[in-house]
Amino acid sequence: MPIKSRIRTIPDYPKKGIMFRDITTLIKDPVGFRLVIDSLTQRYIRGDILFDVIVGIESRGFIIGGAMSYTLGKGFVPVRKKGKLPAEKVSHEYQLEYGTDTIEMHKDAIKKGTKVLLIDDLLATGGTALAAAALIEKLGGKVVEMAFIVNLPEVGGIKKLTEKGYKVFSLTEFEGD
Numbered sequence: 001m002p003i004k005s006r007i008r009t010i011p012d013y014p015k016k017g018i019m020f021r022d023i024t025t026l027i028k029d030p031v032g033f034r035l036v037i038d039s040l041t042q043r044y045i046r047g048d049i050l051f052d053v054i055v056g057i058e059s060r061g062f063i064i065g066g067a068m069s070y071t072l073g074k075g076f077v078p079v080r081k082k083g084k085l086p087a088e089k090v091s092h093e094y095q096l097e098y099g100t101d102t103i104e105m106h107k108d109a110i111k112k113g114t115k116v117l118l119i120d121d122l123l124a125t126g127g128t129a130l131a132a133a134a135l136i137e138k139l140g141g142k143v144v145e146m147a148f149i150v151n152l153p154e155v156g157g158i159k160k161l162t163e164k165g166y167k168v169f170s171l172t173e174f175e176g177d
Contacts, residue, residue, distance in 0.1 A: 002035075002172070003026060003032060003035050003036060003039070003149070003171055003172050004172040004174070006025055006026040006029050006032040006035075007021050007022065007023055007025060007026050007149075007150065007172075007174075008021075008022040008024070008025040009021060009022070009174075010022055019174070021122060021150050021152070021174055023060060023121050023122070023149055023150065026149070027060075027063060033067075036064065036149055036171065037064070037067045037068060037071060039171055040064070040068055040119075040147060040171070041068060041071040041072060043147075043169065044068070044072055044117065045071075045072060049117070049144055049145050049167075050115060050144065051074070051115040051116055051117040051144050051145070052074070052075075052114050052115045052116070053074055053075045053076070053077055053110070053114060053115075053116055053117075054068055054069045054072070054074050054075070054076050054077070054116075054117045054118075054119055055076075055077045055078075055079055055105075055109075055110075055116050055117070055118050055119065055132065055136060056076060056077070056078055056079065056119045056120070057079045057103070057118070057119070057120040057128055057129070057132050058078065058079060058080050058081055058084070058103070060120065060121035060122075061079070061119045061120040061121060062078060063121075064119050064120075064121060064149065065119040068117075068119065074117075077105065077106075077109045077110065077116075078105075079103050079104070079105050079132045079135060080103065080104055080105070081101070081102070081103060081104075082101075082102040082103070082104055083104075084104070085104050085105070085106055087106050087107070087108070088106065088107045088108070089104040089105060089106050089107055090104065090105055090107055090135055090138050090139060091103070091104045091135075092104075092131045092132075092134045092135050092138070093131075094127050094128065094130065094131035094134075095127055096125075096127060096128075101128075101131075103128070103131050103132060103135065104135070105132075105135045105136070105139070107139065109139065110136055110139040110140065110141035111139075111140065111141075112139070112140030112141075113140060113141075113142070114139075114140070114141040114142070115141070115142055115144045116136050116141045116142065116143050116144065117143075117144060117145055117146075117147060118132055118133060118136070118143050118145070118146045118147070119146075119147050119148075120132075120146075120148055121148065121149050121150065122148055122149065122150045122151075122152070123146075123148040123150065123151045123152065123157045123158060123161070123168070123170060124152045124155045124157050125155055125156060125157045125160070126156070126157030126158070126160040126161045127157075129146055129157065129161060129166075130160065130161065130164065133146070133164075133166065143166060144167065145166075145167045145168070145169060146161060146166055146167070146168050146169070147168075147169045147170070148168070148169070148170040148171070149170065149171050149172065150170060150171070150172055150173070150174060151168075151170035151172070151173045151174075152173070152174055152175075153173055153175055154175055158170075
């Protein structure tokens with residue numbers, strides 16, 4: 001059974017007309033979780049894409065990024081929602097489909113020239129990924145690739161990210177279903 005079939009769809013969440021792709025059903029399934037981590041690990045263990053650290057976006061990016069950091073022997077850096085990090089930090093405010101949000105990263109998390117693999121569960125509008133990339137770049141890092149479990153191409157995030165020059169990878173896509 002592939003990854004896509006293990007992802008639950010919840011209609012009209014968080015608002016009417018949205019088909020929410022819920023990966024909690026995927027990651028609670030030990031085979032599904034292993035498929036995700038093994039698939040992503042195989043992509044990056046070959047060494048075709050060189051990076052120094054994995055940055056995961058709160059909160060599901062922590063789950064995937066943390067496991068990948070372990071399998072690949074890389075450090076892990078969290079990007080958190082505003083007010084969650086205790087030390088000196090950098091912030092970035094960005095637009096959501098339904099408002100604005102702010103994310104933060106510790107100032108000492110990324111050194112100048114650090115190559116970063118950015119991880120999150122789902123790519124929709126691309127706003128959060130672009131905001132996380134902006135934080136990484138403010139600190140002098142370079143995003144070498146962004147990886148997601150799910151891409152929703154019709155929402156336009158992948159187009160936004162690739163137009164900005166980012167390399168994007170996803171394990172599966174949902175198009176209009």
